[in-house]
Amino acid sequence: MSGIDWEEDDPFEEQRExxxxxxxxxxFxxxxxxxxxxxxxxxxxxxxxxxxxxxxxxxAVAIDSIFGDRAFQEQVPLVVLPESWLPTTQVEQFWFVVAVIAGSFVFGAVFHWLRNWGFNAFSQSVQHDVxxxxxxxxxxxxxxxxxxxxTGEMMSVLSNDVNQLERFLNEGMNSATRLIVMVVGITGLLFWLNPQLALVSLAPVPLIAIFTYVFVKKIQPKYAAVRSSVGKVNSRLENNLGGINVIKSSNTESYESDRVDDVSRNYYDKNWDAIWLRIKFFPGLQLISGIGFVLTFLVGGYWVFSGSAPGPFSGTLETGVFVxxxxxxxxxxxxxxxxGQVINMxxxxxxxxxxxxxxxxxxGRIERDRDADELEVTExxxxxxxxxxxxxxxxxxxxxxxxEVEGGDTVALxxxxxxxxxxxxxxxxxxxxVDGGAIRVDEQDVRNVSLASLRRSMGYVGQDSFLFYGSVEENISYGSFDADREEIVRAAKAAEAHEFIQNLPDGYDTMVGERGVKLSGGQRQRVAIARAVLKDPEILILDEATSDVDTETEMLIQRSLDELTxxxxxxxxxxRLSTIKDADQILVLEDGGIVERGTHGELLENDGLYAHLWGVQAGEIDELPQEFIERAQRRQARTEIDADADD
Structure with missing residues (x-):
């Protein structure tokens, strides 16, 4: 299987605590x-x-007065109204009750609509802002x-966790309000109608409170585990979908299905643990609540048909009040x-x-000073x-x-x-x-200038030429959104991308697909170079910018880059050392430090690490010293260990 311990801590546990x-x-x-x-x-x-x-x-009014023999004006629910408002004849009383009931339904529907609008507008707005x-x-x-x-863990926060908030802010708050109004309102009405019978009806309430408290204490850690497991599922799926080409070419579909099964089973176990507690809690809560109904029917029913108060109770109970x-x-x-559902949400x-x-x-470790000066690149x-x-x-x-790099120079690493x-x-x-030392641009420490101005002055083209879902034109103009078509075409020509773009089905309007999957690696790199050309930065950074193009295209791009730089x-x-042999300065790094520096010719004469790397690319492997080969083997072993540790 995957070898991953899915019992490890929530990746956001430190932040949550x-x-x-x-x-x-x-x-608030x-x-x-x-x-x-x-x-x-x-x-x-x-x-x-x-x-x-x-x-x-x-x-209750209708049963005891209109259909019974109790005076209409003496009904408990009507004593709050002025007597002049109340009808006197039986027919008028009947239509009065009908009208009030109908009105309650009509106005109730209006208020229910306003309630739904209010809570939905509130929850959707908060969800969007969060x-x-x-x-x-x-x-x-x-x-x-x-x-x-x-990535999947962060997607889980932005999607699943935010959606959970929306559900509570809408359904949860709505249900909580309804619960409070109904419980408080019904409790008040019951005590108003008959305080003695009200005590019978509400007898299970303390037991419900205790039952709910125990549920809350037990369910909280279970939901935290569920949220964590959802992030792991999303991470595995996002990772696999991003690497679908490798999976297919490696014929590892069954292996990856097993790994997805692992994380899905972990989510299933965590979620079922929470579900199992819920499905025991809610029926139990409903059973306890039903005890009040049974007791009310038992005591109240006996009270009505016997005509006398049972046990310690006193007085009479009208049929309408009992109903x-x-x-x-x-x-x-x-x-x-x-x-319980509200608590659950x-x-x-x-x-x-x-x-x-x-x-x-x-x-983060990077300190951002909102009052930092703008970077001014002069040389x-x-x-x-x-x-x-x-x-x-x-x-x-x-x-x-x-x-040090003088303004306008090219330095290769x-x-x-x-x-x-x-x-x-x-x-x-x-x-x-940096943890130590300093990096300066025209004598300005990069830590003392605003990040926006620093990165605005630099163009970066990496070996992983990421393209966004959208058209070719949108990807070239990304970061230079005000550029017109003429400027975009000029940048594409400088990056040797114009010819292949013209041959695409819709030219510059062709949709490149997610991550640019409809383009080859070399085409994506040329689009990324065109993006940097269009930005026209003072400082240009090329990190393996032509690693995915063929030798002929590399020659054409290199010619354009020479003009650009x-x-x-x-x-x-x-x-490919041939692409940087004309650099003004070449820095040779090993184990995080500079071990050689100079021009291409000077470094070849030194017969050091650079000369040996050049020899490898020139096919002169048999002439390499044994010490160089042994160091390369140690570096390779170290790289593999680091990769295993990252996995």
């Missing part, structure tokens, strides 16, 4: 702007439920955060049973909100001054790296895999902050 009062934050931080809609929902819900209670009261705020915070976190979290008790007790059973929402606010409260001179960096405290990836080349340039972009500071990483 630091969140205080997540539901209060949700309501995100719900406050929408107070009007939620107020409409709450008031309308109260009025709608109050009107729902009228028919049973009026039925999702966009969470995404905005997530995308601004350091790259270190994304290195430690899987109202039966109806209200029946109506009380459902809200009591629904109380609340616990799910709280578990989700903990993950959401845990992510929102995440702080494009870049200086690395004893730079050191490690992804954690255990190992330095870059150590004591110092060099070469070295074996894992030497730290890409990390060095990511520090310039401030995707990570002529007047701007350029950093280039390349395993």
């Amino acid at each position: 630091q969140v205080e009062s997540p539901m209060r934050r949700l309501i 931080d995100f719900g406050r702007p929408y107070w009007f809609s939620v107020l409409v929902g709450l008031v309308s819900s109260v009025l709608a439920r109050a009107l729902d209670l009228l028919p049973a009261l009026l039925l 999702r966009t705020a969470t995404y905005d915070k997530m995308q601004r976190l350091d790259m270190e955060f994304f290195a430690n979290k899987q 109202a008790f039966i109806m209200y007790t029946q109506q009380l059973v459902w809200p009591m049973a629904q109380f 609340y616990q799910r929402a709280e578990a989700s909100s903990e993950r959401i606010f845990g992510l929102m409260d995440e702080e 494009g001179r870049v200086e690395y001054d004893e730079v050191a960096f490690g992804y954690d405290d255990s190992e330095r990836i870059v150590d004591d790296v110092s060099f 070469v070295g074996p895999t894992g030497a730290g080349k890409s990390t060095v340039l990511k520090l310039l972009l401030r995707l990570y902050d 002529e007047d701007r500071t350029t950093f280039a990483i390349a395993h």
Whole structure:
């Protein structure tokens, strides 16, 4: 199987544990702007439920006065009205009751509509704001955060967890309001109609409270486990769908099906554990609630047909009042049973909100000063001054790296895999902050200028040429949204992309598919280069920018890049050393440090690591020294160990 321990901690556990009062934050931080809609929902819900209670009261009036012998004006529900409002004849009384009942249904329907509008408007607005705020915070976190979290886990927060909030803010708050109104309203009416029988009807309430408290204590950790397992399922599915080409070419469909089965079974077990508790709780709660109904029918029924109060009770019980008790007790059973559903939704929402606010409260290593100065690039001179960096405290990836690049020069970084080349340039972009030393652009420390101005001055083309779902034109103009078609075509020509784009079905309007899967690797790289050309940055970073193109296309792109880099500071990483042999300065890195520097000719004369790498690409493997081969074997073994540790 996968070899993954699915009993490991929730990937967001550390963040969740630091969140205080997540539901209060949700309501007050995100719900406050929408107070009007939620107020409409709450008031309308109260009025709608109050009107729902009228028919049973009026039925009691009809039974005891219109169809019985009790005076209409003496009915308990009518004593609050002025006597002049009440009809005197039996027919008028009948139509009065009919009219009031009909009116209660009509106005009740209006208030129910307003209630649904209010709660839905509130929940949808809050859900939208939470999702966009969470995404905005997530995308601004350091790259270190994304290195430690899987995409599926973050998607689970943005999708599943946010949706759980919407359900509680709509259904949960609606049900809670209904529950409070019905329980308080029915309790008050029962005591108003007959306090003695009311005590019988409400006898199970303390037991329901204890039963619900135990449920809440047991269900909360189970829901936290469910939310975590959902993230793992999403991570596995997202990972597999992203690597579907590898799965198919490796004939590992059965293996991956087993791995999906593992995470799905883990989710099944966690979710069923919570479901099993729920399916025991709700019937039990309904059974306890039903005891009140049975007791009411037993005591009240005997009281009516015997004509005398049973046991310790006193007085009389009219038939209409008894019928109202039966109806209200029946109506009380459902809200009591629904109380568990409200708690259920609340616990799910709280578990989700903990993950959401845990992510929102995440702080990165990169310090952002809102008052930082704008980066002003005049010459494009870049200086690395004893730079050191490690992804954690255990190992330095870059150590004591110092060099200077004059404005307009091209510097190439070469070295074996894992030497730290890409990390060095990511520090310039401030995707990570240095642990020691400093990086300066025209004497300005990159940590003292705004991130927006720093990255606006730089163009980056990586070996993983990511394209967004959309047209070719939209991908080239990404980040330069005001560019017109003429500028886009000019950039595409500079990147040797115009010819192949013209041959696409819809030219520049061709949809490239998710991640650009409809284009070859070389085509995607040329589109990415065109994007950087269009941006026209002062500093250009090329990280294996032509790794996926054939030799002929590389020659054409290289010719265009030579023109592009002529007047701007350029950093280039390349395993094909032929593409960087004309660089003004070549830095050779090994184990995070610079071991050689110079021009192509100077480094060949030194007969060091660069010369040996050149010999490998020239096919002179038999002439390489044994020491170089042994060091390469050790580096390869180290790379494989790191890869296993990451898995």
